[in-house]
Amino acid sequence: MADLARRFADLPDFDNLRDRGAVRFKSLDGLYGTDAVVDTAEQVRTYAAETEEAVAAGFAGFRVAAEVTNLVRTPAQLDAFAGYEHAVDRYMAAYPFEALCAYNVPVLGTAAVDKLASMHPRGNVEGVPFHLHGWGQAGAVALEGELDLRAHDLFPWALDRAAPQWGPGEVVLDARELTFIDHRGLLRLAEQADRRGITIVLRTRRFSAARMVDILGIAGVRVEQVA
Template structure:
């Protein structure tokens, strides 16, 4: 199972982690990224840093990064290389990272680790929507390939709603960025994991996330792992069930033994919802 939750450090990140990190200054994120990537090098991963107008030597002052870059274990790229294709086809850069990961493994690395300041790609609402779709697609790939990633969002250049709508598509998010997460898993048969809290504010985030993730029915059902869901109100629950119903499918919720959601479902008597306690 992938790690998920709210984090106050990126130290100790492992393969399949996908972190949303909200930062206050670009230099703060560069330093954090350097630690994140150096840790990846120590784990045998190839690493990549992405930033708007980044120089190849951007992180060479960090011990070990310059030498790793010169031998091909590390790289720095300008974020603009992905800017043109994202609105037209959000899946294209996701596929590109999978190919890069596969090449890294073929070259003898244990996987690929990427840190990117993506703020410039999401300042426009339309591009933010395309990027949110990309976030789900790359998260699905991260759950199934030896990919590790950290996406950085500048708090001072983005509004809180935009940040939350993007943060909630990550299994790991910095504290205060979003109250909930809806993300991918490699668990067989599970369409997505829903975690955190869905309250009055969270309902709009849940609606946004549901429009951007691929909840494809299997055998007439969409199975959601909600064992890390700490709270959901009845309107949030109906939002999820009605979205899945719109796909012509029934909802299956995997719940923790002590989940209060089971009591809520018993009160609502929804005919097309099945509960699995685990």
């Protein structure tokens, strides 16, 4: 931790920030085993408690930057962490908490990092066709980008990790920033709606989505056209 702290020593007022607890460094070593799988509910509760503690101490909120390559090395870890990313992102949309995750691309490979990047609202990974993430208020979901040929394998994977946390009843997907969705994307949404016993409300600027749902008789998905 001392080596890491020295990298930030030249930042303005760094020593004062650290002395009053505004900046802290914590090692993940020893917290997780080599093949540890993240517990989504427990980790979100942990960050919620940290956020409440920070606000109670007079801070505006709580921010975390973490290098988490070791938590996504195996397929089981990757699946669990993607679900956690969606859950914590929905928490962040409603509370004064932000997190930045860092991944080692040479270690994980571009395919794994692309999967994780698709679950974030933003990042520095180029070429990811869409982003499925929490938005606006607790429980809300946003879908951005394009659901075209490039997304045919990635979109079902992302849905399988995110959708178990949706429902009951109607789930609104704010898709105003979704510039294209083909019939396969709509069918993937319908499959999730049927599997979860929910209705997915797709709010989009694209008239074509409503037309495809009507023509193909896609059940479980209702398209609401918005400005």
